[in-house]
Amino acid sequence: MGISNQTAQDKTNFKSELFQMLRLNVQTYTILLALIGIWVIFFITTKGTYLAPQNISNLFRQMSVTAFLAAGMVLVIVTGNIDLSVGKLAGFVSVVAAYLQANLWYKYLPDQPLLSAVLTVVVSLSVGSLFGALQGYIISYLRVPSFIVTLGGQWLLTGLILVVTAGKTIPANQPWFSDIAQGYVPITWGWIFGIVVIGFLFWNMFRSRQNKRKHGFELQNIYIDLLAVIFSSLIILVYVYNVNSYKGIQNPVLLLAITAMIMIYVSNNTRFGRYSYAIGGNRDAARLSGISISGMVFNIFVLMGFLSGVGGVVLASYVGYGTTAAGAGYELDAIASCILGGTSTLGGIGTIQGAMIGALIIASLSTGLQMMNVAPAWQYVLKAIVLVLAVLADVYFKKNR
């Protein structure tokens, strides 16, 4: 194939194309660099314990609840809406899940831990989805702005949490239920899972190149594609190796990874995703193109409610309790994750991948600062600075592109 005599030319192309790719995707890379920077700083200041298996394990589990919320929030913001109720909704769901176990299953389904766990999950997810549907209905069909509806929703849920808990903490620690967020994927399965994902990344790259060639599109230098895939694969391998040397991949992280992949697929490869971005990009053009705006917005709020339900289940299972303060402030973490990940507050732009990295950054900051015993007051100050700086860098790079 004449590969050897092409190598010299390929090398120069490779350099310029790599540079161009970095320039065009500067936003994705700023956020990745910020994440790596944060990790390096904490690695140094904690003398290495920050990246120790046990801590990495905790870090990813800590981000998971916010990340479930952020995965739904991206589409909410992309369509030009906002949801301020998701934190309290996850909290409410976690309280309901606890209440069911402590007060109902205990009486009516004694010694049936699997069945009661399944029922708990089903009821929890339904509660989340129904609440999402209620809010979605008011927003899309009765045309009340989402900011107002979901602010009201937040207050309502705060009240409902107090009603259900009666101000007390309820245990949620039935065996199967606890495994949802406290369990680990067996080590061999962790490896298998990691390798399957890596295999998928390679397959996907080659398929997309093949498709482009079929349509006569210009192909990116193969080394750049390979570099990107190898880099991602390395991260996965390091992660799996790291957590496997502790107890393995945590169940909620696996669940999050699957959810994120589904959401990425939905946002890129389905009508539902395409319509969401079109609505956010230009509402009128979308409407005249035959898209039912009300229907879409309603569905997105139902989806958001469902994902809040998932977050609530993970929260209850992980903490082992339903408390009056459950989920407080999570909505802002979720929104911040989206914004850090490049979601535009004006609508029409934003990716699930970005929001996931955003959520990881926020969790990384929190755990790192906690490990360093930074006073809570300063934790807030530092988080504020990172958030605003990250968006500032983004604005700056966009202007200079």
Place this chain on the structure above:
Amino acid sequence: MDNDIILEFKNVTKKFPGVVALNDVSFKIRRGEIHGICGENGAGKSTLMKILSGVYPHDTYEGSVIFNGEELRLGDSAIKEAGNKGIAIVYQELTLVPTMSVGENVFLGREPLERGAINWNKLYADTREILTRYQLDVSPQVTVKNLGVGKMQMVEIAKALSEKASILILDEPTSALSETEIDKLMDILGILKNNGITCIYITHKLDELFRVTDHVTVLRDGKEIVTEETKALTQEKLVSYMVGREMKERFPKSNRTPGDIVFKVENLHALDPNETSRKVLSGINFDVRKGEILGIAGLMGAGRTELVMTLFGEYGQIVNGKIILNGKEIMPANARQAIDAGLSLVPEDRKGMGLVLIQSILKNISLPNLDQFAGFFRIDADAELKASMEQSKSLTIKAPTLQVAVETLSGGNQQKVVISKWLLSKPVVLIMDDPTRGIDVGAKYEIYKLMNDLAKNGVAIIMISSDLEEVLGMSDRVMVMCSGRSTTTLSVAEATVERVMSLATGMSS
């Protein structure tokens, strides 16, 4: 002698990475004249204006601009500087704050102060003074959003002039105006000229150049092609300068014989959905044949856009009447139903309603047609790409790939994307609301040819246009609207400018 020259461009070259936007442009503008600048989109008109207004500071281009005998050296915060020197600009898009009064808009950012507080009496008195000096017929206190587009344009001019301007640049000022409003604007330009103000008039509309300008400069591909006295030019000559080739006819000829009636509207009455006491359509009757272009003429506010939006299920509340497509009565309640029935609508406001500007050509073309390629779980990316590619090829959309965002395209190419998207849905009736608004002569010609081809292939086309010549040049028959009613349908042979205007103004029926 040089006193006669207010502004001179000397060998101005402006380069962007990969493109030379202006290539060694030199010409002079005389004091007190109206100087027209025309050229296709991308010819360099707006780059030229951005240099004058200071959007591009003086060290970012080569060559020099001489204003009143000295070189114009605008620095970094130049937009205000340009204003202080007496260069005033009225932009194509209106820049008024709709919720504020005329006076507030005119003095926005320069409110007369008295001990730190705004002196409202002075503000309104000064506004009235400017308005009366140039015979602009607007009241200073009225809120801008209650004005029509024509009056808004006047406010825009007053705002620019209140900076003691000696030179006024108007960038495509008539693209949203009706015929009568354009007449009024032409009068105002005359008044400005009598007051000693130099005007630079940028436009696509050639007849306006001939009506008001003293000299015309033609730009093409960043080069100055010619600067000539308007009297010495003809329309054909001007067009050939602009497109670089002879263009015998403004409208391409086509031989077609329309078939049977496919679309019919009978006695349609509809209410304004936001204010149901107001009737927007009161008695519309017309029909369109297969392979026919039906033009809809009428003045601004006659209800033309309201009519087509109502037919498309997205505006008026229908209280009476029938819409018949292929012999079946339809009553679209929204765009989806209209599309599924076989209608397509190229909307009036290309950027506001036709396109998702931040998205790619591909995504825009496929947006209303995803059902063709997608089930619930998956979009068939190959099929989508193939269909969009075919459309973009047959309409010759000029873009590096289908992946580029439509906001980076020129107006003509953007309009082709809108048309592509609506052709892909294989319409029986294609409704086009002012399809050539704000696009250059070359692209217009291509769109006319495309319309002829479509008609030949059996599509029924309904075309609205505020350019009467265009309606008469393209249509087989013309339906004239006047205050929400269809007056009559004329064959193109019967339709003369005078006849149509008298119907549109309600002087005859």
